[in-house]
Amino acid sequence: xSEHPTTGLDELVHQRHRLGILTIAAEVKRxxxxxxxxxxxxxxxxxxxHIAVLEEAGLLEVEKGYDGKRPKTWVHITPSxxxxxxxEMAALRALVxxxxx
Amino acid sequence: xSEHPTTGLDELVHQRHRLGILTIAAEVKRxxxxxxxxxxxxxxxxxxxHIAVLEEAGLLEVEKGYDGKRPKTWVHITPSxxxxxxxEMAALRALVxxxxx
Numbered sequence: 001x002s003e004h005p006t007t008g009l010d011e012l013v014h015q016r017h018r019l020g021i022l023t024i025a026a027e028v029k030r031x032x033x034x035x036x037x038x039x040x041x042x043x044x045x046x047x048x049x050h051i052a053v054l055e056e057a058g059l060l061e062v063e064k065g066y067d068g069k070r071p072k073t074w075v076h077i078t079p080s081x082x083x084x085x086x087x088e089m090a091a092l093r094a095l096v097x098x099x100x101x
Numbered sequence: 102x103s104e105h106p107t108t109g110l111d112e113l114v115h116q117r118h119r120l121g122i123l124t125i126a127a128e129v130k131r132x133x134x135x136x137x138x139x140x141x142x143x144x145x146x147x148x149x150x151h152i153a154v155l156e157e158a159g160l161l162e163v164e165k166g167y168d169g170k171r172p173k174t175w176v177h178i179t180p181s182x183x184x185x186x187x188x189e190m191a192a193l194r195a196l197v198x199x200x201x202x
Contacts, residue, residue, distance in 0.1 A: 004140050006121030020107030039105050089200050092193050099190050
């Protein structure tokens with residue numbers, strides 16, 4: 001029996017908010033916390049928790065700094081994060097193709 | 102700002118094991134418990150819990166019966182289940198298209 005596409009999914013990346021964070025981070029050099037919060041319609045606390053999980057796993061890195069006088073937080077995706085996201089996307093592509101066939 | 106595709110995902114359906122159960126159930130008239138357990142590489146207890154969540158939400162129906170003398174459990178997807186899965190697949194398709202572009 002060939003493997004079902006969902007067995008290739010990892011909750012670390014598949015969880016919908018983390019998937020949102022990673023897909024946005026993959027599109028840009030770095031992304032600001034407030035932009036992620038608004039785009040993904042999350043509370044700051046919820047977003048912080050998901051970023052911490054991804055940082056702990058080495059998929060994201062967090063930078064703290066200033067935009068003028070305002071403290072800001074940015075995140076950027078790591079090479080491991082890009083690989084994990086590419087694997088998730090391959091599994092999703094297979095799942096959608098199977099569903100559409 | 103247009104909505105990010107992950108905001109259209111619902112954990113009820115998006116959770117990877119429940120997504121597996123629903124995609125398989127959508128392909129056939131009904132599916133037997135043991136087949137789901139093996140295909141999705143789940144323990145019986147874990148599979149039972151996810152089926153209960155989907156049944157409670159009205160996305161699956163469970164039938165108990167016999168195959169010869171052996172008690173068997175089958176599940177089948179409901180019209181609500183098909184709609185929920187179609188919405189999930191539309192969001193995933195948008196996400197993959199955005200990632201690939």
